[in-house]
Amino acid sequence: xxxxxxxxxTRIMQSIQxxxxxxxxxxxxxxxxxxxxxxxxxxxxxxxxxxxSGRSIPVWVTGLAFMSANLGALELVGMTASGAKYGxxxxxxxxxxxxxxxxxxxxxxMPFYYGSKARSVPEYLKMRFxxxxxxxxxxxxxxMTLFSSGISMNALAKLLHQLLGWEYNVSLWICSAVVLLYxxxxxLTSAIYTEVLQxxxxxxGFAPVVYLGLKDVGGWDALKMQLTQVAQNPTAIGLADxxxxxxxxxxxxxxxxxxxxxxxxGVDLFAMVFxxxxxxxxxxxxxxxxxxxxxxxxxNMASARRTPLIASVPKMILPILVILPGMIAAxxxxxxxxxYRLPPKIVAEKAYDKAIVCLKDAPNQDEQKSxxxxxxAIGMKLDAKKVAALVKDAPTLDEKKVKDRLQDAVVExxxxxxxxxxxxxxxxxxxxxxxxxxxxxxxxSGMAGNVTAxxxxxxxxxxxxxxAPNRSDDHYMWMGRAVTVVGILLSIVCAYLxxxxxxxxxxxxxxxxxxxxxxxxxxLLGMFWKRTTSHGAFYGLLGGTMAxxxxxxxxxxxxxxxxxxxxxxxxxxxxTVNDIPQYLQFSSDMxxxxxxxxxxxxxxxxxxxxxxxxxxRTKSDAELKGLVxxxxxxxxxxxQNFLLRPAVLGVILLGICVLLNVIFW
Amino acid sequence: MSFDLRIPIGLMxxxxxxxxxxxxxxxxxxxxxKSLGINIxxxxxxxxxxxxxxxxxxxWNGAKKQAEEDKSKSNKK
Numbered sequence: 167x168x169x170x171x172x173x174x175x176t177r178i179m180q181s182i183q184x185x186x187x188x189x190x191x192x193x194x195x196x197x198x199x200x201x202x203x204x205x206x207x208x209x210x211x212x213x214x215x216x217x218x219s220g221r222s223i224p225v226w227v228t229g230l231a232f233m234s235a236n237l238g239a240l241e242l243v244g245m246t247a248s249g250a251k252y253g254x255x256x257x258x259x260x261x262x263x264x265x266x267x268x269x270x271x272x273x274x275x276m277p278f279y280y281g282s283k284a285r286s287v288p289e290y291l292k293m294r295f296x297x298x299x300x301x302x303x304x305x306x307x308x309x310m311t312l313f314s315s316g317i318s319m320n321a322l323a324k325l326l327h328q329l330l331g332w333e334y335n336v337s338l339w340i341c342s343a344v345v346l347l348y349x350x351x352x353x354l355t356s357a358i359y360t361e362v363l364q365x366x367x368x369x370x371g372f373a374p375v376v377y378l379g380l381k382d383v384g385g386w387d388a389l390k391m392q393l394t395q396v397a398q399n400p401t402a403i404g405l406a407d408x409x410x411x412x413x414x415x416x417x418x419x420x421x422x423x424x425x426x427x428x429x430x431x432g433v434d435l436f437a438m439v440f441x442x443x444x445x446x447x448x449x450x451x452x453x454x455x456x457x458x459x460x461x462x463x464x465x466n467m468a469s470a471r472r473t474p475l476i477a478s479v480p481k482m483i484l485p486i487l488v489i490l491p492g493m494i495a496a497x498x499x500x501x502x503x504x505x506y507r508l509p510p511k512i513v514a515e516k517a518y519d520k521a522i523v524c525l526k527d528a529p530n531q532d533e534q535k536s537x538x539x540x541x542x543a544i545g546m547k548l549d550a551k552k553v554a555a556l557v558k559d560a561p562t563l564d565e566k567k568v569k570d571r572l573q574d575a576v577v578e579x580x581x582x583x584x585x586x587x588x589x590x591x592x593x594x595x596x597x598x599x600x601x602x603x604x605x606x607x608x609x610x611s612g613m614a615g616n617v618t619a620x621x622x623x624x625x626x627x628x629x630x631x632x633x634a635p636n637r638s639d640d641h642y643m644w645m646g647r648a649v650t651v652v653g654i655l656l657s658i659v660c661a662y663l664x665x666x667x668x669x670x671x672x673x674x675x676x677x678x679x680x681x682x683x684x685x686x687x688x689x690l691l692g693m694f695w696k697r698t699t700s701h702g703a704f705y706g707l708l709g710g711t712m713a714x715x716x717x718x719x720x721x722x723x724x725x726x727x728x729x730x731x732x733x734x735x736x737x738x739x740x741x742t743v744n745d746i747p748q749y750l751q752f753s754s755d756m757x758x759x760x761x762x763x764x765x766x767x768x769x770x771x772x773x774x775x776x777x778x779x780x781x782x783r784t785k786s787d788a789e790l791k792g793l794v795x796x797x798x799x800x801x802x803x804x805x806q807n808f809l810l811r812p813a814v815l816g817v818i819l820l821g822i823c824v825l826l827n828v829i830f831w
Numbered sequence: 832m833s834f835d836l837r838i839p840i841g842l843m844x845x846x847x848x849x850x851x852x853x854x855x856x857x858x859x860x861x862x863x864x865k866s867l868g869i870n871i872x873x874x875x876x877x878x879x880x881x882x883x884x885x886x887x888x889x890x891w892n893g894a895k896k897q898a899e900e901d902k903s904k905s906n907k908k
Contacts, residue, residue: 187854191847198843205834227836359836366840370882374875378866594862596854596872600847 188599195603196344199363199610203348203356213642216353217622218285218463223358225469229476231358232460233484234365238318238612239605242368242488247581249485249492250499250508251405252430253393253415254830255422256492257485262443264481265823267451268474269816271461275452276812277801278693279462280470282792286462287455288627294692294793295700296784297631302707304627306681307455308620312653313674315616316660322609323661338661345613346654350647354622357614358460364607365480371597371604372487372585378592379494382503390416392497403499403508404547404579406430415496418830432724432754441760445767449686456619467801471812478819482826495584506591509583510576517544518569525568528557540572547577613657620653621646672730676718683763684710684770691774696787696794702778710770717762722746723755732758837890845883851876 210216248256284290288304323338332340348356383389393415400406414421414429421429422438433442451457451474461473498506513521520543528536533554541548552575560568589601625646634641664670688707691698722733728743732755736746752758790797808814855873863870 187850187858190850194843194846198839202836202839205839209834224836359839362836363840363843366844370844370879374871378869378871382867592866592871594865594872595858596851596862597866597875600851600875 184598184602185595187596188602191596191599192603192606195363195367195607199348199356199360199607200344202359202363203351206352206356206359209355210351210353213625213639213646214285215355216643217618217625217646218459219354219358221463222465223355223463225464225472226476227358227362228460228464228469228473230365230480231361232457232473233477233481234361234368234608234611235457235460235615237365237368237484237608238615239321239608240318240612242372242605242608243582243585245485245488246492246495246585249489250496250579250581250584251492253397253493253496254418254489255415255429255431256489257418257826257830258438258442260481260485261418261823261827262438263447264451265478266443266820267447268478268481269820270448271452271458272471272474273812273816274795275689275693276461276471276474277467277798278793278795279458280464280467281798284462285626286622287453287458288623290793291688291692291703292627292631294785294790295698295703298704299688299700299707300627300631302704303685304623308623308628310678310681311456311616311620311623312656313660313664313678315613315620315653315657317664317674318609318612318616319657320661320664322606322613324665325606325609334665338658341610342613342654342658345610345617346651349614349617349650349654353646354459354463354618357611357618358463360607360614361460361611364604364611367600367607368604369480369487371600371602372491374597375588375592375601376487376491376494379491379498379588382592383494383497383501389494389497392500393493396496396500399500400430403496404510404577405496415493418827420831426753426757431756432752433757433760437757437760437764441762441764445683445686445763446760448690449682449684449763449767453685453689454682455623456615459619459622468806468812472810472815475812475815475819478823482819482823491588492581492584495588506587508579508581509587510573511546511578511580513544513546513569513573513576518572520544521572522565522568525557525560528560533557544572544576548575549577613654617650617653617657621649624649624653669730676730679759679762680711680714680718680766683714683766687767687770687774691771691778692794694795695775695778696790696796697778697783698774699778699781700784701781702774702776705777706770706774709773710766713769714762714766717765718758720746721750721752721758721762723752723758726755731755835890835893837886837893841883841886841888841890843883844879845887848876848878848880848883852880 209220212220214220245256245259248259279287279290282290282293284293286304288300288307291303292300319338319342322341323334326332326337326341327334348360352359380386380389383392394412396403396405397410397412397414397416400408400410410430411421411424411428422433422435426432426434426437461470464470464473495506495508498504499508521540524536524539524543528540531539536557537548537550537553540553552571556568556571556575559571563571589598593601625642629645629649630637630642634645664674684707687710688703691706692703718732719735720733722728722736722743723731726732728734728737733743733746733750736742752761787797792798809818851872853876855870855876858872860870862872
């Protein structure tokens with residue numbers, strides 16, 4: 167989910183020395199993924215083999231791929247960052263924001279996706295409603311996947327530039343070529359298989375780092391003690407301003423009950439449960455074709471329904487791997503163990519030059535004034551004592567030393583660098599290669615996942631539907647391959663766009679939010695209420711998307727300037743932050759996101775429902791058989807082993823998830 | 832599909848296991864300072880080796896079962 171750019175993180179890598187063995191581990195991984203692509207080539211006979219895996223993949227593979235399609239590098243880096251910033255409450259993104267939705271998908275929605283024989287999520291929308299809703303969904307999805315892929319590629323190329331000293335362009339094109347090679351050979355199947363490989367790579371690459379970190383802080387109980395200190399004085403390590411209850415980093419729910427001011431996320435209970443837990447989570451896991459495609463590739467209905475259930479098991483325990491390291495880093499930082507600190511934001515070259523001018527001028531001015539000037543030159547919060555000491559020492563130091571000392575004085579943290587700071591701290595050569603290959607693997611499979619979802623939607627939902635219907639399967643197979651190449655080229659264009667224009671990334675992620683927020687209302691009404699008409703669905707979805715854009719233009723998160731981050735409508739009307747009513751003021755960006763989702767969902771739900779009642783039905787009961795809950799014969803799972811029935815399995819998994827929430831209450 | 836993903840997983844992590852174990856055994860002992868004095872390369876390498884071997888075993892076992900099933904099916908026909 168929404169995570170910041172990686173471009174700063176990469177600079178921290180400069181000091182990581184790679185040995186021969188680390189390169190060997192990386193090369194072996196690349197050889198294996200390409201090898202898998204070539205091994206699968208002989209199974210790719212029809213367009214459906216290539217684009218939808220011919221519905222033939224074993225369930226443990228689709229299950230792990232379902233989960234790891236979402237476990238991209240941005241997720242890994244972002245969740246660790248949040249672990250440090252918010253503590254154990256970050257687990258809500260898993261236990262509240264994923265598990266219930268995955269179980270719902272398995273039990274209630276998969277029968278329609280899989281049973282309707284739709285080849286994609288947009289195609290289901292066409293069967294249920296009409297071409298308009300499908301076109302709206304498939305076009306926005308296609309654009310989103312390309313940009314996601316571009317963002318991922320851009321981050322990867324920057325990482326490799328720092329890591330291996332590869333030229334940005336060269337690594338961008340080489341990595342794209344690797345992905346192109348194995349997707350072109352093995353299609354969706356190869357993307358899914360490499361996602362599973364990536365899953366093991368991440369787990370087995372990062373588990374020892376977490377183990378070493380936990381051992382270093384003195385175990386779980388000692389970590390909890392340290393995090394209590396963090397909660398009482400978060401500013402000591404450059405975290406959120408203000409004081410929180412002593413359990414703010416170590417309890418998942420208690421800090422939420424006190425309202426948005428009493429937890430570092432700045433989120434209240436309603437926004438968490440309804441906004442994240444219902445709207446955003448169900449909207450992502452139940453309707454995003456990138457993940458649903460994995461389940462649709464399963465070999466039969468039982469496997470398709472079991473896919474999200476199998477995925478929910480690793481998903482539940484994944485916080486150990488992605489959130490715990492962030493908490494460990496916060497613990498290490500507060501106790502200053504071995505001089506550890508959270509990685510600081512990196513000072514830009516230009517800012518150094520300005521600051522050095524101020525430094526030279528400093529001895530002639532009063533201390534406060536020169537401190538202010540230097541802070542402004544750097545553009546970040548600095549440590550006053552360190553700057554004062556530097557002013558004294560500066561004349562005797564060479565330029566490089568001065569730069570190092572300035573960097574050291576920065577108080578603001580670069581949270582995206584947290585995971586790599588731990589890798590750097592604990593990993594000897596060998597293990598280092600394993601962890602970094604895990605990270606690179608997740609970047610590459612992220613691209614592959616996006617490209618394989620894109621080529622299916624393009625070929626079946628746009629090309630076959632609107633441009634060239636009724637051609638031979640060979641033709642669509644050819645198109646599937648051709649558009650894989652085009653998709654990768656367009657992703658590269660998006661990568662350059664994001665790298666050249668930093669704001670592009672923020673705006674793209676904003677637009678993703680607008681498009682995704684209302685989507686689940688359309689599916690919910692479509693699948694469970696036969697009266698929903700195609701007019702209702704189309705205008706409801708359109709209205710919901712506009713509602714989210716409108717909400718964004720009037721909501722304000724504390725600390726932000728009015729503008730692209732929200733609330734710009736007030737500026738246009740000539741008002742200031744103080745004029746915004748209390749109910750549109752939120753404690754954090756996250757709170758705005760959750761409330762925006764809740765609002766957009768409600769608008770879409772009400773509009774779709776209202777318009778459906780006001781318009782005549784467009785599809786008869788007979789046409790909706792297999793597409794709507796009440797008109798579809800219930801699946802009888804009686805022949806299966808009782809404990810393996812999706813509903814039974816789902817209830818058990820939900821119980822375990824509730825138990826986890828209670829334990830870390 | 833007769834392509835068993837457990838085979839490449841087993842081979843790859845088995846290979847990583849061998850590499851890491853060897854590196855931990857013969858590499859510079861100085862490196863262990865970073866990992867709290869634990870020879871993590873060797874320990875984790877051995878674990879990866881076992882993991883890889885198990886994957887290959889399951890793949891072999893699965894193939895054997897599959898072959899028996901196919902046999903009994905063709906016998907029925």
